[in-house]
Amino acid sequence: MSEKITLSVLKADVGGYVGHSSIHTDLIQTAKERLSNAVDKDIIVDFHVTRCGDDLELIMTHKHGVDSEIIHKTAWNTFVACAEVAKDLKLYGAGQDLLKDAFTGTVRGLGPGVAELEFEERKSETIIIFMADKTSPGAWNLPLYKIFADPFNTAGLVIDTSMHDGFVFEVLDVLKHKKIRFSAPEEIYDLLMFIGATGRFIIKSVYRKDGLIAATASTQKLSLIAGKYVGKDDPVLIVRCQSGLPAVGEVLEPFAFPHLVEGWMRGSHRGPLMPVAFYEANPSRFDGPPRVIAAGFQLCNGKLIGPRDLFDDPAFDEARRKSNEIANYMRQHGSFEPHRLGLEDLEYTTMEKLMEKLESRFEADV
Ligand code: F6R
Ligand code: MG
Ligand code: MG
Numbered sequence: 001m002s003e004k005i006t007l008s009v010l011k012a013d014v015g016g017y018v019g020h021s022s023i024h025t026d027l028i029q030t031a032k033e034r035l036s037n038a039v040d041k042d043i044i045v046d047f048h049v050t051r052c053g054d055d056l057e058l059i060m061t062h063k064h065g066v067d068s069e070i071i072h073k074t075a076w077n078t079f080v081a082c083a084e085v086a087k088d089l090k091l092y093g094a095g096q097d098l099l100k101d102a103f104t105g106t107v108r109g110l111g112p113g114v115a116e117l118e119f120e121e122r123k124s125e126t127i128i129i130f131m132a133d134k135t136s137p138g139a140w141n142l143p144l145y146k147i148f149a150d151p152f153n154t155a156g157l158v159i160d161t162s163m164h165d166g167f168v169f170e171v172l173d174v175l176k177h178k179k180i181r182f183s184a185p186e187e188i189y190d191l192l193m194f195i196g197a198t199g200r201f202i203i204k205s206v207y208r209k210d211g212l213i214a215a216t217a218s219t220q221k222l223s224l225i226a227g228k229y230v231g232k233d234d235p236v237l238i239v240r241c242q243s244g245l246p247a248v249g250e251v252l253e254p255f256a257f258p259h260l261v262e263g264w265m266r267g268s269h270r271g272p273l274m275p276v277a278f279y280e281a282n283p284s285r286f287d288g289p290p291r292v293i294a295a296g297f298q299l300c301n302g303k304l305i306g307p308r309d310l311f312d313d314p315a316f317d318e319a320r321r322k323s324n325e326i327a328n329y330m331r332q333h334g335s336f337e338p339h340r341l342g343l344e345d346l347e348y349t350t351m352e353k354l355m356e357k358l359e360s361r362f363e364a365d366v
Contacts (some may be wrong), residue, residue, distance in 0.1 A: 004118050005045070005302045006068070008060045009129055009236045010075040011218070012097035012112035015086025016054035020134075023051040024091055028080045034078040037257065043074055045166040045302035052281045052293050053133025054080060054093075055234045059295070066116040078363035081113060090295035113218035115236045125299035128251055128310065129332040132273065134262035134283050137219045137235040137307035138198025139273055143167045144169070144215060147193060147239070147246050148206050149184040153251040157185075158325040163208075163246035171204045172196060172219050180203060199262065199345060208244065213252060214237040221285045234263075252294060252310055258323040260330075269339055271330055274323035277312035287328045 017024035028049055032224065035047040058075050062068070079098055079193035099111035107114060119125075132139055146153040148167040155305035156163040166184045169192055173179070182191040194201040206215040217237040241248050258272035264287060271289040279293040280289045333339035343351060 003063070003120075004065070005121050005299065006065055006071075006118040007127065007238060008062065008066070008068075008071055008116045008362040009077065009131075009238060010060075010072070010079075010107060010114050010116070010298060011055050011057045011143055011234070011236055013091075013093065013196050013234065014056055014079050014083040014097060015091035015094040017089075017091050018094050020054045020287055022282045023054055023056060024086070024089060026085050026089065027051075027056055027091075030082050030085050031078050031262060034081055034200055035060065035074070037280075038074045038327050043070055045357070046304045048295070048297075048304050048307060050131070050278065050293075050295065050296060050307070052131040053234070053283050053291055055131065055133050056132050057129075057236065057301060059304065061299070061304060062334045063302075066108055066118050066208070067089045067108070069105050072105070072223040073103055075112065076103045076107050076110070077231055079330045080151045091155060098099050100103045100209060108220065113233060113236060115216050115238050117216050117238050117240070119174040119213060119240070120225070121301070124243070126248060127297045128241060128248065129295045129297070129307075130239070130292055131234075131281075131295070132243050132290060133234045133281065134288045134291045135235070135273060136199075136233045136266075136267075137202045137217060137263040138236045139290070139292075140217045140235060141195040141198050141201075141203050142259050143319075144203045144206060144217070144237075146254040147191070147251050148214065149191070151186055153253050154246050156246055156250060160244070167214060169195075170207070172198065172202050172204045174202055175200055183209075209243070212244075213240070214245050227249075248296065248310070255292060255294070255311070256316060256319045258319050258326060260326070261290050261343060262345065268341050268345075269330070270341065271353075272323040272326040273326075275311040275316050275319050278309045285327065286331060289323055304341065 031049040038044045044060045044062040046061045066073050083095035085097045093314050095110040119344050154182045169182045192283045202219050204219050218235045241251050255275040260270045261273045264271040273290050273292050275292050281293050294310035295307035296310045330339045
């Protein structure tokens, strides 16, 4: 047991309602009962259950550190219980993210997404948890860069002495399973060369230069785990804010620009990431466009005070309007790139079968 507090966010799609657009309240209720039990048994300190689109999000605080077997098992059992409810209601894709039958000490590699942070709770600990649906972990690269390295976004990088030294980015090569650290602002050109390739290089964590952890994202790629498409990763991101870290408003600011991300219909299209209030996180148009919600908490001795629905602010109306405009524009491309992803990134494809069927009709082009 550690004296520090750990914040664990584990998420999975264990059944959609209706289709892949949202979640049935019975699943939320079941998850709350399970985690309430875990509080009674002193396994966790506190919890909050929510959802973004069809993804069930378990937010937990505890003293067991990251990658704890008991915490992952608690989450796994909760997902399994919710998947049972989903099966009983014949909800769509019941149990879809639970890729293996048995728990093996960690949920890593089993399907659910995980973002965890262990830290000493500061005098006042302000935290934002971003949760997205119909997109992949690379979606956080651009906002994380802006929050922690772009002085046009984050005024504190320029005018707050405690942030003026910059931050360190830990970047994962998801294909080679390797990671590398870049120091900003000194190495931002190098950093951008990598993180601009959002399908392969993904920002895992950000640290202040004194070693304090500032942010961490879920980075597992479901498609790689299963060796085939089993649903978009729909990532989460935890960011600590204030007092020597970017302010809440600096952390939210990048989302005023609805950048293009991969996902949307059949995980095979580019579209804008639309920041929405909790109640609007139900992607239905062409199964999208991709959504992001921001849940703000103050921690109090491990208790989650909150959430505040941070995109429930008319200041983000313009980003939502622009998202719709971009969605219309992108949709008009139909099956053409760059709306549709490149052949190698498609989650659904008929290409292999077509090539086989039409092979004899291809002639030499001389
Ligand atoms: C995207 C997503 C949906 C489904 C689509 C088809 O991440 O989950 O867009 O891909 O609704 O679903 P199936 O193949 O289950 O009919
Ligand atoms: Mg789904
Ligand atoms: Mg989803």
